[in-house]
Amino acid sequence: MSTHDEMHPDHGDEHGDIEEVHATLKGYLTGFVLAAGLTIIPFWLVMGGVFTKSGPADAFILLLAAVQIVVHAIYFLHMNTKSEGGWNLLALIFTLVLVVITLSGSVWIMFHLNDNMMPMTLQQARNLP
Amino acid sequence: MADTTLPLSSGGTTEPLQFHVAEEPHPPNGTLLGFWLYLMSDCLVFACLFAAYGVLGREYAGGPTGAQVLELPTVALNTTLLLLSSITYGFAVLEMQRNHQRPMMLWLTVTGLLGAGFVALELTEFAHLIEAGNGPQRSAFLSSFFTLVGTHGLHVTCGILWLIVLMVQVSHKGLIPANKRRLMCLSMFWHFLDVIWVGVFSFVYLMGVLP
Numbered sequence: 001m002s003t004h005d006e007m008h009p010d011h012g013d014e015h016g017d018i019e020e021v022h023a024t025l026k027g028y029l030t031g032f033v034l035a036a037g038l039t040i041i042p043f044w045l046v047m048g049g050v051f052t053k054s055g056p057a058d059a060f061i062l063l064l065a066a067v068q069i070v071v072h073a074i075y076f077l078h079m080n081t082k083s084e085g086g087w088n089l090l091a092l093i094f095t096l097v098l099v100v101i102t103l104s105g106s107v108w109i110m111f112h113l114n115d116n117m118m119p120m121t122l123q124q125a126r127n128l129p
Numbered sequence: 130m131a132d133t134t135l136p137l138s139s140g141g142t143t144e145p146l147q148f149h150v151a152e153e154p155h156p157p158n159g160t161l162l163g164f165w166l167y168l169m170s171d172c173l174v175f176a177c178l179f180a181a182y183g184v185l186g187r188e189y190a191g192g193p194t195g196a197q198v199l200e201l202p203t204v205a206l207n208t209t210l211l212l213l214s215s216i217t218y219g220f221a222v223l224e225m226q227r228n229h230q231r232p233m234m235l236w237l238t239v240t241g242l243l244g245a246g247f248v249a250l251e252l253t254e255f256a257h258l259i260e261a262g263n264g265p266q267r268s269a270f271l272s273s274f275f276t277l278v279g280t281h282g283l284h285v286t287c288g289i290l291w292l293i294v295l296m297v298q299v300s301h302k303g304l305i306p307a308n309k310r311r312l313m314c315l316s317m318f319w320h321f322l323d324v325i326w327v328g329v330f331s332f333v334y335l336m337g338v339l340p
């Protein structure tokens with residue numbers, strides 16, 4: 001594989017690989033500043049004890065994480081609708097669908113499994129093996 | 130595709146007709162797309178581990194809770210190291226695009242050191258937990274915690290090994306197209322690990338210490 005590539009440095013896909021990605025200093029710095037901000041805010045909120053209830057805090061932290069993942073994908077992973085002829089994005093969307101099904105499905109089902117357990121008396125709990 | 134067309138002039142041509150494509154018709158950027166597909170499948174591995182943690186993360190079995198054992202200052206430092214290593218890898222890619230080998234190697238070294246610092250801090254954290262009797266066998270929460278965070282740490286370790294191998298290759302053969310392509314693959318891998326870490330510190334650490 002490698003010897004083949006090195007023997008034909010002007011082979012079609014070699015150029016495409018490198019030229020496709022146009023990484024710029026501005027892009028990386030923008031991504032870094034955004035990511036740093038989106039990291040510092042939730043750490044500050046939790047370590048500073050700003051939240052009193054965990055419900056809205058969880059939602060807010062997850063929202064910031066989702067935004068930061070998008071920032072990483074755009075500025076660091078150079079994702080856009082045109083990269084790799086759109087196949088990149090298609091694979092990502094497919095994966096996200098599977099991830100959402102896995103995560104929400106697992107939590108949903110396992111949460112309800114606890115509800116369906118046999119009621120246990122204190123006496124039974126003491127005699128557990 | 131061009132080989133499948135019939136020649137219009139039949140007289141005197143010695144070239145035999147070809148009804149198949151002589152070369153493998155692969156799309157441009159085949160390697161990077163293939164590597165992206167690997168990253169997506171890796172994403173599914175982490176999704177399963179996140180799901181396991183989501184289900185088991187509050188099952189303490191009478192053991193310590195997340196708020197008791199997770200140290201946020203360490204995690205904040207770890208996050209900083211990983212985010213910094215992401216941007217230094219970005220700088221290395223910029224130097225690679227300009228074909229400046231020496232500064233690129235310098236940035237790659239910085240990236241590797243930051244990654245090594247991350248792994249070292251994480252191992253220290255694990256060692257403290259296990260020393261205090263809060264190893265992965267203590268409760269379902271700690272089992273899923275060690276599995277998820279440990280798998281990420283293992284990925285970072287593999288990334289560092291790959292980085293070292295690539296630096297040796299570049300120092301031997303220079304910035305040839307094949308090496309550039311490999312560096313771009315590792316770039317995707319490294320940034321991908323940072324993306325996973327965003328999920329880890331948000332979902333495991335920050336949400337874990339909340340009441």
